[in-house]
Amino acid sequence: MSDTDILRRRRDPRLEWMARNRLHPEHSQALATLGLQASGQEPAEWPGPNGLVRRNPHAIGFIGLNGRKRIDRSGAQTGGAAPAARSGDQDKRRLVEIETPAFHIAVVPDTASGRLTAQDRDLFGLARRLADQSSEQQSPEQHAHEQHSHEQRGAVLAVIFGDRVPEGLDEAGADRVILLPVTDAYSPEQRRVALSALEAALTPRHWLLPDTALSGGELGRRLAISLGERPACGVWRVDLRQDKPQETESVEGAPNSESEWLCLCRSGSGRRDQSRPLPRVVLALAECGEPVVETRHAARLIDPSEVLGTELPTPLARIEDLGAVAVDPAAIALDESEFILSAGNGVRDWEGFHLAAQVLGATEGASRVAVDDGHMPRDRQVGATGTWVSARVYVAVGISGAIQHLQGIQRCDGVVAINADAGCDMVKRADLSVIADSAEVLEALVAQVRALRGEEIEVESRDVA
Numbered sequence: 457m458s459d460t461d462i463l464r465r466r467r468d469p470r471l472e473w474m475a476r477n478r479l480h481p482e483h484s485q486a487l488a489t490l491g492l493q494a495s496g497q498e499p500a501e502w503p504g505p506n507g508l509v510r511r512n513p514h515a516i517g518f519i520g521l522n523g524r525k526r527i528d529r530s531g532a533q534t535g536g537a538a539p540a541a542r543s544g545d546q547d548k549r550r551l552v553e554i555e556t557p558a559f560h561i562a563v564v565p566d567t568a569s570g571r572l573t574a575q576d577r578d579l580f581g582l583a584r585r586l587a588d589q590s591s592e593q594q595s596p597e598q599h600a601h602e603q604h605s606h607e608q609r610g611a612v613l614a615v616i617f618g619d620r621v622p623e624g625l626d627e628a629g630a631d632r633v634i635l636l637p638v639t640d641a642y643s644p645e646q647r648r649v650a651l652s653a654l655e656a657a658l659t660p661r662h663w664l665l666p667d668t669a670l671s672g673g674e675l676g677r678r679l680a681i682s683l684g685e686r687p688a689c690g691v692w693r694v695d696l697r698q699d700k701p702q703e704t705e706s707v708e709g710a711p712n713s714e715s716e717w718l719c720l721c722r723s724g725s726g727r728r729d730q731s732r733p734l735p736r737v738v739l740a741l742a743e744c745g746e747p748v749v750e751t752r753h754a755a756r757l758i759d760p761s762e763v764l765g766t767e768l769p770t771p772l773a774r775i776e777d778l779g780a781v782a783v784d785p786a787a788i789a790l791d792e793s794e795f796i797l798s799a800g801n802g803v804r805d806w807e808g809f810h811l812a813a814q815v816l817g818a819t820e821g822a823s824r825v826a827v828d829d830g831h832m833p834r835d836r837q838v839g840a841t842g843t844w845v846s847a848r849v850y851v852a853v854g855i856s857g858a859i860q861h862l863q864g865i866q867r868c869d870g871v872v873a874i875n876a877d878a879g880c881d882m883v884k885r886a887d888l889s890v891i892a893d894s895a896e897v898l899e900a901l902v903a904q905v906r907a908l909r910g911e912e913i914e915v916e917s918r919d920v921a
Contacts, residue, residue: 471486471489471490472486472490474486475487475490549750549751549752550750550751550752551751551752551753551754552631552751552752552753552754553631553753553754554609554610554611554631554754557609557610557611557631557632558609558610559587559610559611559660559661560610560611560612560613560632560658560659560660560661561583561586561587561610561611561612561613561660561661561662561664562613562615562654562658562660562662562663562664563576563579563580563583563612563613563614563615563630563664563665564615564651564663564664564665564672564675564676565579565580565614565616565622565666565672566666566668566671566672567616567617567618567622569794569848570620570622571622571623571624572622572623572624572625572628573666573846574742574791574844574846574867575666575668575740575741575742576628576666577624577628577747577748578740578742578743578744578745578746578747579664579665579666579740579744579745580612580614580628580629580630580745580747580748581628581629581744581745581746581747581748582664582694582740582744582745583612583629583662583664583745584612584629584745584748585694585745585746586610586661586662586694586717587609587610587611587612587631588609588610589696610661611631611632612629612630612631612632612753613630613631613632613633613634613658613660614628614630614632614633614634614755615634615636615651615654616633616634616635616636617635617636617638617640617647617650618635618636618637618638618640619635619637620635621633621635621755621757625755626752626753626754626755627748627752628747628748629748629751629753630753630755631753631754631755631756632754632755632756632757632758633755633756633757633758634654634757634758634760634763635757635760636650636654636760637760638650641777642775642777643775643777644674644675644678644775645678645774645775647675648675648678648679648682651663651675651679652679652682652683653764654763654764655679655683657763657764657765658763660736661736662734662736662737662738663676663679663736663737663738664738664740665679665737665738665739665740666739666740666741666742667689667690667691667739667740667741672739673689673739676689676737676738676739677689677739679737680737683736683737685735685736685737686735687735687737687738687739688719688721688732688734688735688737688738688739689721689739690721690722690723690726690739690741691719691720691721691738691739691740691741691744692720692721692722692740692741692743692744693719693720693744694717694718694719694720694734694744694745695717695718695719695720696716696717696718697715697716697717697718697733715733715734715735717733717734718731718732718733718734719731719732719733719734719738722741785813785817785818785819785820786813786819786820788819789843790819790821790835790836790838790842790843790845791843791844791845791846793818793819793845793847794847794848794849795816795817795818795819795847795848795849796818796819796820796821796838796845796847796849796850796851796868797809797812797813797816797818797819797820797821797851797853798820798821798822798823798838798850798851798852798853798855799820799821799822799823799826799831799832799853799854799855800822800823800825800826800852800853800854800855800856801823801825801826801829801854801855801856802853802854802855802856802875802876802877802894803826803831803853803854803894803895804894804895805894805895805898806831808895808898808899808902809853809894809898811898811902812898812899812901812902815902815905815906816901816902816905818851819847820832820836821836821837821838821843821845821850822836822837822838823837823838823839823855823858823861824837824839824841824842824858824860824861827842838861838864838865839858839860839861839862839863839864839865840859840860840861840863840864841860842864843864844863844864844866844867845864845865845867845868846867846868847868847869848868848869848870849868849869849870849872850865850868850870850871850872851871851872851873851874852865852871852872852873852874852875852882852886853874853875853894853898854874854875854876854894855873855875855882856875856877856880856881856882857873857880857881857882857883857884857885858881859881861882862881862882862885865885870887870888871885871886871887871888872886872887872888872889872890873885873886873888873889873890874889874890874892874894874897874898875889875890875891875894876891876892876893876894877891878891
């Protein structure tokens with residue numbers, strides 16, 4: 457045996473010690489050198505000092521004690537679809553195009569604000585998993601036949617009501633997009649009739665809707681009743697079945713196999729979980745699936761006349777829409793608000809801040825420091841340790857920009873910073889920054905808004921009776 461046949465790797469005790477010590481400044485480099493982690497990524501596991509393997513609970517894919525998998529919403533640890541799109545760099549994600557889908561997974565997102573919510577992206581992630589993995593769970597004869605002809609996979613169909621396509625459907629994982637000509641007013645029966653016509657034309661394998669109080673939750677239950685299906689409500693987890701699904705006989709006499717998927721549903725006022733086979737109509741909660749981050753899909757627009765043929769039938773006019781009701785912005789949840797005025801430790805005039813939020817019609821938010829000091833309630837805290845927000849406009853007043861706070865505003869379209877410190881992290885993150893005293897800026901902003909509205913500028917009495 458020659459010397460080249462025997463390869464011995466020389467151990468480096470110092471390098472192994474650095475890999476075991478997570479607080480060491482060169483911990484990540486040591487893990488990358490030992491081949492335990494890719495360079496520049498957060499380590500998922502590393503050897504401890506006693507030889508046991510330690511796991512990072514903050515790593516992507518970590519499954520906690522409650523059985524829920526950790527999902528990265530910021531995009532910082534997974535390559536980030538949203539940051540790449542904002543920076544204007546070339547999108548290097550793999551483009552997926554499905555020409556002849558074998559089946560469809562229909563997704564009806566809540567797009568009342570004209571854009572996808574975080575729950576909608578989770579829903580598309582679940583649909584992507586059902587479409588992709590269902591194609592892989594086939595017999596060898598079916599798989600060989602598909603390889604002989606052309607690759608046939610399931611396609612995710614995004615069903616949008618209205619005449620405008622929301623942004624980000626290709627990044628979310630949609631292969632097809634269909635616009636149904638339905639009014640934006642409250643018309644659940646008209647939308648249900650449109651979905652029933654689409655069911656008759658395409659017969660999707662599954663219908664996925666967000667289980668929200670309005671829109672998705674109500675529409676999904678109406679659709680399930682019209683289809684004669686028993687929907688799965690409050691779904692937060694979907695897994696492949698370990699046992700083989702049994703075949704039963706359908707009403708028409710043809711074989712009908714049970715679903716190859718199992719779902720967990722929240723029941724008992726959210727205090728227990730119920731497992732059942734995945735039905736055709738699914739009403740899912742947030743974090744039901746991992747958002748799509750590694751691929752980009754075609755999101756090809758389909759002409760409704762080619763699919764539905766004739767015009768949609770007119771439902772019975774049993775509901776009359778009397779218009780929108782004015783809602784107090786303070787009563788809107790942070791994760792649903794479109795305009796947030798958030799305060800931090802730099803705010804000194806809190807009465808002026810509350811007045812500005814009232815005049816501007818913004819929902820109030822706060823940093824963790826402002827909440828800990830007792831200036832704002834706990835449910836108004838924004839950030840990774842509070843509430844993840846996705847507002848169209850987020851105004852940060854006197855917020856320095858801690859990493860937890862910046863993670864919580866990743867999905868905001870526009871960020872405005874009002875701060876006296878030009879070098880703080882929030883100013884670096886913001887799309888527009890105002891370097892001045894926050895009290896003076898808010899006072900001038902209130903005066904400008906009142907002048908545009910034609911209101912009389914009065915001196916507010918701040919004396920408490």
